[in-house]
Amino acid sequence: MNEKLRNIFASVLDIPLEEVTDELAYGQHDKWDSMSHMMLIADIESNFDIMIDTDDIIDMSSFAKAQEIVAKYESE
Template sequence: MTEINTDKLAEAFVSALAIDAAEVTDELAYSQHPKWDSTAHMVLVAEIEAAFDIMLDTDDIIDMSSFAKAKEIVAKY
């Protein structure tokens, strides 16, 4: 697993979910944040793909349930 730019990933979360940077922690989870709904999830995927110049697999998009999990997934690419 490669080291990823967590600041760049955090910026994608801030932009996609319209949240404060302080809210972006490993504990930030899809099921627990009111602004992280299915629509925001797709915006987040687009932000991450653009920021890291990658195309996420469908399974990874579905599995991305937290900021911590997003770090794991992006590191695979």
């Protein structure tokens, strides 16, 4: 799951895979703004076939957090 998620982040944010680390954070990286956040959510939902609640969308503030959240939905 983590590699798939890493690839989504790299592709949507248009950054090299090496930049997708646990510390990658919303609002701190130039490429991760509110627009790309929406694209990230859309791609994650589509690729993992899940629907993410608004609370989790707001909470998805770093790549580490994104892994946690996606894992939670995958186990449901």
